[in-house]
Amino acid sequence: MRFNKETFVAGFALFSMFFGAGNLMLPPLLGLKAGESWSMVTLGFVISAVLIPILGIVAHARLQGTMLDFAKRVSPGFSLVYCVLVYLISITLPSPRTASVTHEMAIQPFFGTSAWLTSGIYFALVLLFVLNRSKILSLLGKFLSPILFIVILSIVALGVFGTLDPTLNPSTFETPVVTGLLEGYQTFDAIGAVVVGGVIIISLKIKGEENFERIRSLIISSGIVAGFGLFIIYAGMIYNGALFGAEVDPNISRIGLLSELSLKTLGNIGRSCLSVLVGLACFTTAVGIVTGTADFMKGILGESKKAYVITAIVGCILGVVMGQFDVHYIIDVAVPALMLIYPITIVLILLNAIPDNFTSDLTFKIVVIVTIIFSIPDFLASIGMGASVQPLLEALPLGKYSLAWLLPAVVTWIIINLFSLVKRKS
Structure with a gap:
């Protein structure tokens, strides 16, 4: 630089x-x-x-x-x-x-x-x-x-x-x-x-x-x-x-x-x-x-x-x-648009910014899919369906903070990389 x-x-x-x-x-x-x-x-x-x-x-x-x-x-x-x-x-x-x-x-x-x-x-x-x-x-x-x-x-x-x-x-x-x-x-x-x-x-x-x-x-x-x-x-x-x-x-x-x-x-x-x-x-x-x-x-x-x-x-x-x-x-x-598209955007930015050794094509696919799935409750709550998804948001880690997607995405990324590491060593 x-x-x-x-x-x-x-x-x-x-x-x-x-x-x-x-x-x-x-x-x-x-x-x-x-x-x-x-x-x-x-x-x-x-x-x-x-x-x-x-x-x-x-x-x-x-x-x-x-x-x-x-x-x-x-x-x-x-x-x-x-x-x-x-x-x-x-x-x-x-x-x-x-x-x-x-x-x-x-x-x-x-x-x-x-x-x-x-x-x-x-x-x-x-x-x-x-x-x-x-x-x-x-x-x-x-x-x-x-x-x-x-x-x-x-x-x-x-x-x-x-x-x-x-x-x-x-x-x-x-x-x-x-x-x-x-x-x-x-x-x-x-x-x-x-x-x-x-x-x-x-x-x-x-x-x-x-x-x-x-x-x-x-x-x-x-x-x-x-x-x-x-x-x-x-x-x-x-x-x-x-x-x-x-x-x-x-x-x-x-x-x-x-x-x-x-x-x-x-x-x-x-x-x-x-x-x-x-x-x-x-x-x-x-x-x-x-x-x-x-x-x-x-x-x-x-x-x-x-x-x-x-x-x-x-x-x-x-x-x-x-x-x-x-x-x-x-x-x-x-707000609703951001609740859906922002988590995906953040995950894509992070996956593209870190070294390729930790971001295989499989990692991209699974982490993004998990992020989308766990963003849906936050999206539904933002369009007035909070009562329907409230029990789910309370059960999910960080769900009550409109960050239900965060931990699942991070844990998924860690698990995939650990699995890949074990596979390479074996």
Whole structure:
């Protein structure tokens, strides 16, 4: 690994693609409710919103293919279905959510315009960037991302160092680490890793970089840069939320709390800075999602440029339509989808990131099947069938924490590897 100008450009580009609407809204309210347990909540949040996503980037650096390669060792058919589901979820939930947040925080309070107008202009600009994808790394890495990072870091620093007598409220969470872990799902960062990691690799190859080892080193190094940036911002925003717990209404909304933090830390210019922040964070994420989806369709349709353009246009139209819904409605709708697809995504990331000696094709197949089976109760509970599956969730280890899949997947992986080890020795 090496860290140079190219590494930091790619790292900032990765950071900006990860850092979107949910990444801004979720940490402060999490900190507000966590209070004195903010560090434990941060630990859980960082696991699902930083560590696992960066392992996803490491896995991309090892594979250097498309997202289809993430699940192909389960089966080609499963890989195709998985990818279609991930991209469908991405362009119908997190991508439109970026436009909705931008409208509610950065446009509507100042101009009073309709959500249709905001979404229309917003996704027209997204489409412009996506159709000029060869310039994505330089535009995001050299210009937009550093501005975004500086504005967020200013809010964090002024909040942390400007509070002379911090008073932390008692935590409202029974299990802060688990709460932080599950809240990290809503950032979509693990899904983002398997989507935008491929965007970075393809962008590098378009720029003429072909050496496998050089690409691997660059991607891993840039992933570390992006991960460090995400960690600093998440921990800082969670701590800020905890610091201001005694000064705001405990029932304040996510967007309301973020606005309060910016006003308290940056004073009269806080609202304007927050508007820039929201617009940049959301926009760069939408660009990454739509580009990744268009790349995928182009790849499975014989590298068709027409497929890339049509997919980008359809993705932006969906963004305009879905972007009309309230932010909190989109968050609520996303829960069932995340309960089903996130455990599979986490398992695939981990299996692709660890050495091949511990991940045979059989391991991929059985561990993923077990993960799907034990994710179903959590999914059913999230769509209102909690009463039916409650006895099962209570019987399963970690079931009451919406993590019924975790131990079965880990135990399955251990058993298969022990069996393989015994077989090799005999």
